[in-house]
Amino acid sequence: MRGVVFTGDRNLEVRELGKPEPGPGDVVLKMMASGLCGSDLTRYRMSSDRLGPTLFVAGHEPCGVVAEVGANVDSVRVGDRVMMHHYTGCDKCSMCRIGYTQMCLVQNTVYGSAADGGHQDYLLCPASTCVPMPDALSFEEGAAVACGTGTAFHAVKRLGISGVDTLAVFGQGPVGVSATMFGKAMGARVIAVDVIPERLALSEDLGADVVIDASKDDAETIIRELTDGEGADATLDATGIPDVRINAVDSARYWGRVCFVGEGNTTTFDVSAQIIHKQLTIYGSWTFSLSGLAEAANFVVNRNVPLKNLITHRYDLDQADAAYKLFDTGRTGKPVFIWE
Ligand SMILES: [Zn+2]
Ligand SMILES: [Zn+2]
Numbered sequence: 001m002r003g004v005v006f007t008g009d010r011n012l013e014v015r016e017l018g019k020p021e022p023g024p025g026d027v028v029l030k031m032m033a034s035g036l037c038g039s040d041l042t043r044y045r046m047s048s049d050r051l052g053p054t055l056f057v058a059g060h061e062p063c064g065v066v067a068e069v070g071a072n073v074d075s076v077r078v079g080d081r082v083m084m085h086h087y088t089g090c091d092k093c094s095m096c097r098i099g100y101t102q103m104c105l106v107q108n109t110v111y112g113s114a115a116d117g118g119h120q121d122y123l124l125c126p127a128s129t130c131v132p133m134p135d136a137l138s139f140e141e142g143a144a145v146a147c148g149t150g151t152a153f154h155a156v157k158r159l160g161i162s163g164v165d166t167l168a169v170f171g172q173g174p175v176g177v178s179a180t181m182f183g184k185a186m187g188a189r190v191i192a193v194d195v196i197p198e199r200l201a202l203s204e205d206l207g208a209d210v211v212i213d214a215s216k217d218d219a220e221t222i223i224r225e226l227t228d229g230e231g232a233d234a235t236l237d238a239t240g241i242p243d244v245r246i247n248a249v250d251s252a253r254y255w256g257r258v259c260f261v262g263e264g265n266t267t268t269f270d271v272s273a274q275i276i277h278k279q280l281t282i283y284g285s286w287t288f289s290l291s292g293l294a295e296a297a298n299f300v301v302n303r304n305v306p307l308k309n310l311i312t313h314r315y316d317l318d319q320a321d322a323a324y325k326l327f328d329t330g331r332t333g334k335p336v337f338i339w340e
Contacts, residue, residue, distance in 0.1 A: 001016075001017055001018075001019050001120060001121035001122055002014050002015065002016065002017065002120060002121055002317050002318070003015055003017045003057040003116065003119060003120035003121070004057060004058050004059065004119035004120070004317060004320045005055040005056065005057060005058060006043050006044050006046070006051060006055065006058050007048060007051075007055065008046060008047050008048025008049075008050075008051050009045070009046075009047055009048065010044060010045055010324070010325075010328065012044065012058070012320055012321060012324060014317060014318055014320055014321075017057070017120065019121075019122050020116075020122060020123075020124035021068075021124075022068050022069060022070030022073075022124060023070050023071075024070050024071040024072050025070060025071075025072055025073060025126055025127055025128070026069075026070040026073070026124055026125065026126055026127065027066050027067075027068065027069050027070065027073060027076060027124075027125060027126075027127045027130060028066075028067050028068040028069075028122050028123065028124055029062065029064040029065065029066060029067060029082065029084065029122065029123045029125065029130070030064050030065045030066075030067040030121070030122055030339070031062060031063070031064040031118060031120065031121060031122065031123055031337075031339055032063055032064040032065060032081075032139035032338070032339050033061075033063045033064070033138075033139035033140040033142065033143035033336050033337065033338050033339070034059045034061060034062055034063070034117075034118035034119050034143055034336065034337045035059070035061030035063075035118075035140075035143035035144050035146065035147065035148065035174075035334055035335075035336045035337075036059075036061075036323060036324070036327050036334070036335045036336065036337075037060060037061055037147045037148045037174065037175075038148065038173055038174065038175060039060070039147075039263065040058055040059065040060070040112065040324075041324075041327065041328060042263075042264070043058065043113060044058075044324055044328065045328075056112070056113060056114065056115055056116050056117065057112070057116035057117050057118075057119055057120045058112050058113075058117055058118075058119045059111075059112045059117040059118030059119030059120075059337075060086040060110065060111055060112030060113070060117050060118060060146075060147055061086070061118055061143040061144065061146040061147045061148065061336075062083070062084040062086060062111070062117065062118030062123050062125075062143070062146060063082070063083050063084070063118075063133070063139045063140075063142035063143040063146055064081075064082065064084075064123065064139065064339075065079060065080065065081055065082070066078050066079060066080045066082060066130065067122065069127065070127075073127040075127050075128065075130070076127050076130050076132070080130070080132055081132065081133045081135075081139070081142075082130040082131060082132055082133060083130075083131045083133055083142045083143070083145060083146045083293060083297065084111070084118070084123065084125055084129050084130060084131070084146060085099075085101070085129045085130075085131055085146070085289075085290045085293050086110065086111040086112060086117065086118070086129070086146065086147065087101040087102040087104075087108055087109065087110055087111065087129070088101055088104075088108070088109045088111075088115075088125075088126060088128075088129060089101035089102070089103075089104025089106065089107070089108050089109075090104050090105075090106040090107065091128070092106075093105040093106055098289060099289030099290035099291050099292070100289045101129075101290070102286065102287060103286075111123075111125065118143070118337075119317065119320065119337060120317075121317070121339070128290075129290075131290060131293045131294050131297070132294070133297055134297055134298055134301045136301045137297050137300060137301055138308065139338070140308075140311050140314070140336045140338060141300065141307045141308060141311070142297065143336050144174070144178070144307060144310060144311065144334050144336070145293065145296050145297045145300065145307075146293065147287065148174040148175045148178060148334065149174070149175075149178040149296065149300075149307060149310065149334075150287065150288050150292065150293055150296040150297075151175055151178075151261060151285070151286075151287050151288065152175050152176070152178035152179040152181075152182055152238070152261070153178070153182050153288070153292075153295075153296040153299060154285060154287070154288040154292055154296065155179060155236055155259045155261045155283075155285040156179050156182040156183050156186060156236070156259075157182075157186075158259055158283045158285050159234045159236065159257050159259050159283065160234075160257065161182075161183055161186045161187070161188045161234060162186065162187055162188070163186075163187030163188065164233070165183075165187075165188040165189070165232075165233040165234055166188065166189045166190075166191065166223075166226065166227055166232045166233050166234075167179075167183040167188040167189070167190050167191070167232060167233065167234045167235070167236065168190075168191040168192075168193060168219070168223050168232040168234075168235045168236070168248070168251055168252075169183065169190060169191070169192050169193065169208075169235075169236045169238065170193045170194075170219070170235065170236065170237045170238060170239055170244050170247060170248045171193070171194060171237065171238035171239035171241075171244065171262060172192050172193070172194035172196075172199040172200060172202065172203045172211075172238075173194075173199065173238060173239075173330065174310065174333060174334040175238045175261060175262075176192070176194070176236070176238030176239070176261075177192070177199065177202055177203050177206055177310065177333065178206075178307075178310060179236050179238060179261070180192045180203050180206055180207060180208050181206040181207055181305060181306065181307070181310070182299075182305065184206070184207035184208070184209075185207075185299075185303050185305050188233075188234075189209045189210075190207065190208050190209050190210075191208070191209065191210045191211075191212060191222075191223055191226065191232065192204075192208035192210070192211045192212070193211075193212045193214050193219045193247075194211075194212075194213070194214065195213060195214050195215040196330050196331060197213070198331045198332070199330070199331070199333075200213060202309075202310070202312070202333050205306075205309055206306060206309055206310065207306070210222075210226060214247075219247055219251060220247055220250050220251045223251045224251075227253065230253040230254070231250075231251055231252050231253035231254075231256060232251055232252055232253060232256065233252075233253060233256055233257070234252070234256060234257045234258070234259070235248040235249070235251050235252045235256065235257075235258050235259070236248065236258075236259045236261060237258075237259070237260050237261060237262050238261050238262045239262040240262030240263050240264045240265055241262070241265065242265050242266070242267040242268070244262075245260065245262075245267045246267065246269065246274075248260075249269065249274050249275065249280065249282075250274065252278070252280055253278075254278050254279060255278075255279045255280075256278070256280055256281075257280070257281045257282075257283065258280055258281070258282045258283065259282075259283040259284075259285050260282070260283070260284050260285070261285050309333075310333045310334045311333065311334050311335075311336055312332050312333035312334065312335065313326065313327075313332050313333075313334075313335035313336070314335070314336055314337075314338050315335060315336070315337050315338070316337070316338075317337050317339075320337070323335050323337070
């Protein structure tokens with residue numbers, strides 16, 4: 001069987017690997033879809049020195065069918081359609097007990113970087129990480145929900161978005177455009193901001209009321225024009241870029257809410273002027289719990305969220321090099337590897 005490993009500086013290899021055997025408590029998933037997520041690009045771009053001596057199979061949006069179960073597995077059966085919550089922890093601490101194994105107080109493991117992830121024909125994982133999918137959700141949609149889209153759902157939910165809100169979403173990559181889509185599904189007027197035309201076109205397709213090309217126009221000025229000079233009720237940053245984070249904070253109205261989702265970098269704020277005196281509420285939001293994964297998937301199905309339109313490119317695993325080269329340009333929606 002095949003698996004994709006990043007070898008450093010935007011190089012990758014499709015390697016021949018041995019098929020895994022499930023130990024007690026484990027399952028082997030036959031992969032059906034494996035998404036490409038923005039944080040995969042961070043590792044794809046890393047130098048070989050920073051990747052370290054042990055290279056794991058990439059991909060942390062695994063979705064497939066249970067092919068084999070090990071001893072003592074009764075939570076899933078062969079043939080079940082599942083998404084994988086791509087983390088493991090100690091299963092005993094307070095964070096693991098509420099399903100946030102990524103926040104394990106002892107030690108977490110992230111699949112796709114510290115364990116073999118979804119870009120392979122068969123994936124070995126604990127049965128406890130498998131989340132059954134609604135029948136109406138396709139495998140490629142399940143893969144998207146398994147990281148980027150699920151992350152967006154929970155960030156928008158944290159902001160408490162409703163029909164009275166104007167939500168401005170900064171960054172329209174797969175996570176940001178998913179936030180646009182969910183903001184719309186939760187009733188808000190949504191303003192989508194990016195600098196790449198292909199992304200803004202996808203934002204409109206997924207429900208944005210207004211799109212702003214920040215390479216041409218000042219986002220904060222337009223957001224104020226659209227909100228009687230006051231600013232958006234809620235803003236979300238999906239870029240992690242310091243200047244854009246500052247834009248997200250400054251575009252929020254007095255008493256507004258701001259959610260940071262995009263990772264990395266250091267950002268400096270004048271806390272008194274930009275945050276305290278505006279009475280802002282600032283959230284950080286990192287992915288979701290095990291039950292949160294199921295909740296996001298059910299929302300997509302029950303509210304007819306147009307998630308399938310997010311998936312713009314489909315590849316065989318053998319085309320991994322081309323897939324990552326294109327994703328690296330930022331001009332796609334969500335690319336996925338798919339299996340027949
Ligand atoms: Zn733990
Ligand atoms: Zn991700």
